[in-house]
């Protein structure tokens with residue numbers, strides 16, 4: 001039985017963002033990779049945000065595990081600095097004082113039995129002291145090479161009491177084969193329901209809102225198909241470069257870093273059929289059908305790019321090949337655009353144009369549903385010169401919201417029609433800050449809800465497509481760099497749409 005912690009008096013539930021949900025059972029959260037970037041920038045700030053909103057379990061412990069030398073004291077200091085720097089809420093001493101008591105640290109590389117024992121013993125002690133009931137969340141925020149050792153060690157010593165859940169960070173494999181091997185290793189010791197594969201885009205409010213928008217409103221679904229929609233454009237643009245992650249990025253490239261996971265998940269949510277309910281299995285069953293229906297694009301339908309020097313938001317930045325740790329003749333792509341088709345009744349012949357890249361003009365993730373033109377506008381041609389087809393634009397980030405482009409009469413004499421926008425902005429409609437994706441995802445794991453996590457079959461379908469695209473790339477060597485930092489990508493990405501008589505949405 002879980003206990004319910006009363007919300008702090010001063011918190012207005014409406015402002016909590018993640019309010020009014022079940023409180024998770026008592027448990028220990030063990031973070032492998034506790035000295036890494038993700039823990040500092042995302043995980044600890046998310047845990048602090050959950051603490052501010054009284055959403056953590058009533059009895060709780062956080063155990064950091066990493067190779068870095070240290071003890072509880074140094075870990076606590078380090079985590080406090082991370083919260084001060086990266087949390088979305090202002091630092092509050094009284095919240096921190098409560099949370100800090102729950103933080104522990106084990107320094108080990110986990111390859112030796114000594115480290116394994118130390119973690120095991122500490123968890124046993126915390127169970128006794130705080131009555132955690134043997135409940136565990138293990139968070140694998142380590143490079144994929146370290147997964148098998150840790151998973152095997154954890155699996156061998158599973159606590160028979162309580163529940164165990166495993167959060168696996170991306171990248172989930174490097175291709176289909178390695179993803180299958182990883183799944184097999186996990187399934188040796190854990191059940192699929194215990195495995196929580198993170199795709200943090202699914203934790204974003206605006207991404208979940210795609211489901212609300214489509215399935216909570218009666219007006220969209222009847223026109224959400226090939227009869228009314230001309231095409232869909234999905235953009236995941238980043239202004240940042242690779243931020244010192246050359247070791248990882250040189251191996252991954254944009255196709256594995258963003259396309260394989262975030263981008264394909266956005267597409268699946270946009271294209272899926274209505275699920276019969278919102279349980280994890282129903283939602284994931286519908287998504288996987290879309291992924292299965294994706295047609296492998298031919299070489300002419302995929303464009304890759306790599307950024308050269310340029311200016312981003314007024315600042316001069318280096319070319320990808322000049323970044324530290326990147327080979328001078330690197331052929332790693334930092335940009336991908338593609339034309340994809342979902343081969344089913346709803347979407348046959350409706351292109352989904354997708355693009356994603358680093359060092360583009362600005363940060364922007366959008367899903368644009370472009371509807372067909374009105375069949376017979378009864379106006380003179382000149383009247384409607386400023387009119388574009390209707391577009392439903394989902395702003396995933398920043399400026400989270402939804403906007404609908406419609407034609408309206410310009411005030412004054414005569415009849416002139418122009419495109420205007422009906423906007424819904426999160427900031428205006430809900431007087432609340434947006435929760436970070438990791439808050440939602442950590443909380444859902446503790447609650448045992450895997451709806452917003454990817455299942456093994458989804459990941460495999462995603463890799464199948466990526467492997468086919470990458471195989472097509474072996475044959476040619478594009479002239480990189482082919483777009484300046486701060487632009488919207490290589491000219492060939494524009495040609496991809498121009499050939500179809502279309503163009504990317506103007507910014």
Ligand code: BG6
Nearest residue numbers: 170200238240257258262365397
């Ligand atoms: C990560 C990628 O998964 O997502 C990064 O590895 C990328 O390269 C990041 O910058 C983008 O996430 P967000 O939430 O900032 O859009």
